[in-house]
Amino acid sequence: MESQFPIIQIMNEQGCIVRSEYREQITKELVMTMYRHLIRTRMFDRKCISLQRQGRIGTYVPYEGQEACQVGSALALRDGDWMFPTYRDHGAMMTFGRSLTQTLLYWKGRTEGCIPPEGRKIVPPSVPIATQIPHAAGTAYAEKRKGTKNAVIVYFGDGATSEGDFHEGLNFASVFNVPVVFFNQNNQYAISVPITRQMKSKTIAQKAMAYDIPGIRIDGNDIFVVYFETQQALERARNGRGPTLIEAVTWRYGAHTTSDDPSKYRDQEESKRRRETADPIKRMERFMQQEGWWDEKWANQVQEEASVEIEQAVAEMERYPKANPADMFDYVFAQPTWTIAEQKNAYFQWKRGIEG
């Protein structure tokens, strides 16, 4: 199966374009946009880990190493498209328009962190595994029924492919031929469980065969192949040609969350080696150097801008007024039922009482 589903690249580890047909589409402008997002996304992730260590946000889920998957696929979306992310996809969400402040608020444990900007169709990240996949199929079906050109992207990891909802979602989507892209980030570990314990199949892309939809296996650390393959899958979706399964093979350098220690279940040398040989950002830098597009001053400026934006977002997050306990009670139903109304009322009365 591996030979039937080889890992496709547009740019190899050395930053060389290996598929010349894409040469013209890779403009300097596109590359600069991608690079800016990659840097911002990585710096944000590192900042969050530091904030978590200082107790300024709660448990955090890092994605360092997977930036090309998230930035590349999100840049391929159009404004009217839908995004169904998981808890590790805030890189994609921020690229698609969720603000850094909202993202920080999410990790701070605030309701506001689940509310996308007005008009942006980013559904709150799924926390249990694979549950969002049938939702994406249903939302894509709605777009098809409405006759729009909007498409849906849904993210999930390698572990999700063991869940029933993964198969039910792909099955529904393929039976109804709806405009959805199933974007898998195969970082090869589900917390501590390696992919060899997750499945006997050698690839995730091959699972598409069972649903008679295209299955594409790409180098998830090559932002060009991520971007163009996602774009093509979205185009097929918009043009009535149904769903696609993309397997983006990648690697998370760090922990599953800030609450676990990956050295317990895997050799950290592997992450070190991959940082040297396969890092998505270094690869992009090599490419730019070879093109003669690399400009140290500009690169410093990109970092500086990202740093300012991140610091502003942190300040904004920390200026937020204390969370309102009403968040415990509101928005369960359009109109609260009497038990909720009564409990809310009793809570606030009790609170006023003890606070004098």
Added chain:
Amino acid sequence: MIQAINEAMRQEMERDERVIVLGEDVGKNGGVFRATDGLLEQFGDCRVFDTPLAESGIIGTSIGLAVNGFRPIAEIQFLGFVYQAMDQLAAQAARLRFRSAGRFTCPIVVRSPYGGGVRTPELHSDALEALFAHSPGLKIVMPSNAFDAKGLLITAIRDEDPVLFLEPMKLYRALRMEVPNEPYEIPLGKARIVKEGEDVTIISWGATVPLVAKLAEEMTTQGIDAEVIDLRSLQPLDIDAIVRSVEKTGRVMIVHEAVKTNGFGAEIAALISERALFSLSAPIVRVTGYDTPYPVPSVEDEWLPNAARIVEGVQTLMRY
């Protein structure tokens, strides 16, 4: 009742283009109980469609459709199979509004036949309402007759939140009843006083209501004047109707098909103890299924809250 359910869906689909019907065998076959009979012919396969056989997928896809502007009526063929969709209902549909502070909502109706007494194979008869009453964000409606079924289903379809609509399959064709032709709503959270009485309050819902009502009528000849309350919906719950009645009679029996321990009857008993304890002149009696899995058909009549157990329960209450 099955006709009333069919008519409610038909009229709502005529009124609102966003209403669609999906599930296993709901299209060509018109549902295994014929609840969706004729809908495919009238509305076409864009609005009435069979799905793959996957409960989680049916509810999950319905959530996605609802998030994007549709109002799906999903059918779970038998309530005992809903376990396979438990996460999508209790953790996904129920929480979407809450998780997004109202930005995304999930107006779906999940219809499902439930209840015993019809000699089904295993896992077709379970009454699982308490599981969902324990899952914040879901409404639970359980009609006991054709008139209520139509009005409650119309209200459920128009509701902005997910509603579980549990249909007692024993009653699908049990009683003939005049049902108005025009659409009408019955508000959720309003109980129906089936029979007024002074001596004892019998609270029930869904499948057991007709039996309770019949027995209450018969008891009048023995000089027992029972009040019968049909809750119609458990979430929201009409607590006022319960308290009013308990304050009047002082004796309470709760009848439901679901297993006893942690059944919804326990919640009602707790609410009565919080709100009307000193009106009680006797311990609350619950007549329910036993704390065992729904049994095989050859013994199910003994397992179900039957006439003999209900009558005995009332007599116990009347001794106080």
